[in-house]
Amino acid sequence: MVAVVLSIHLILAIALILVVMVQQSEGGGLGIGGSSSGGMGGFLSGRAAANLLTRTTGAIAAAFMATSLILAILADQGRSSKRSILDEKPKETTNQPQVPSLPKLPPLPKGEGR
Numbered sequence: 503m504v505a506v507v508l509s510i511h512l513i514l515a516i517a518l519i520l521v522v523m524v525q526q527s528e529g530g531g532l533g534i535g536g537s538s539s540g541g542m543g544g545f546l547s548g549r550a551a552a553n554l555l556t557r558t559t560g561a562i563a564a565a566f567m568a569t570s571l572i573l574a575i576l577a578d579q580g581r582s583s584k585r586s587i588l589d590e591k592p593k594e595t596t597n598q599p600q601v602p603s604l605p606k607l608p609p610l611p612k613g614e615g616r
Contacts, residue, residue, distance in 0.1 A: 504576050511569040518562045525555045 504573070507569055507572050507576065511566070511573060514562055514566045514569060518559070518566055521555060521559050521562060525552070525559070
């Protein structure tokens, strides 16, 4: 179930990126601009194409948010305890400072001259 929702989520993310990149911005855009007869080869006028892409972007963004919420709910179901980490009592610690142990030196090699 999670794998299916995650796959849909990734497809929506890529589609959202592509739709936003195709939209015409003030600087020209990637896909629609260039012809005075409207974008997309005269199929739609410039205003209709912009309106269609705006609605498509909104629909894909809403679906993306829905899959995000579904993934968060599915991830929460696997927890063994339904309480917050803040509900746990803190572990009691001793107030004594911990003194680190001294490092151990390697044994001296048996020398010839001693």
